[in-house]
Amino acid sequence: MLLHPRRTSSASSLLPPRCLLRSIGALLRREGLHHAQLEDWRKEVFAALEGSGTVQSSPQDRRRIQQLERELHRKDKALAEAAALLVLQKKYQGLLEDLQEEASTPPRKER
Helix, strand or coil: CCCCCCCCCCHHHHCCCHHHHHHHHHHHHHHCCCHHHHHHHHHHHHHHHHCCCCCCCCHHHHHHHHHHHHHHHHHHHHHHHHHHHHHHHHHHHHHHHHHHHHHHCCCCCCC
16 A cells, blocks of 8 residues: 555644654653753754854853863874874884894805
8 A cells, every 4th residue: 555645735734643753752751851852952953054043152161162172182192192102112113123133144154
């Protein structure tokens, strides 16, 4: 049996099916969310996409962002240092292996 969407102009045809509403309700309950939170997030997203809405952050948020950016910068520097040390370690091991090979091979006799 083929399912065709209803072609009515009534307002009820614009609403999602009841099974979808029940699924959304179950999801919200499982995640511990409320429908009002979902609506707030939806409004914020549409406002941000339109560019007309301004979401202002609190001073605590700005301080936290600055703190996280400093921490990120510090960790980036530490990561770069660790990467450089690994490169040096590989080069050092390569040199040691070369020296051990030279020491283990008997010297060539010259004629």
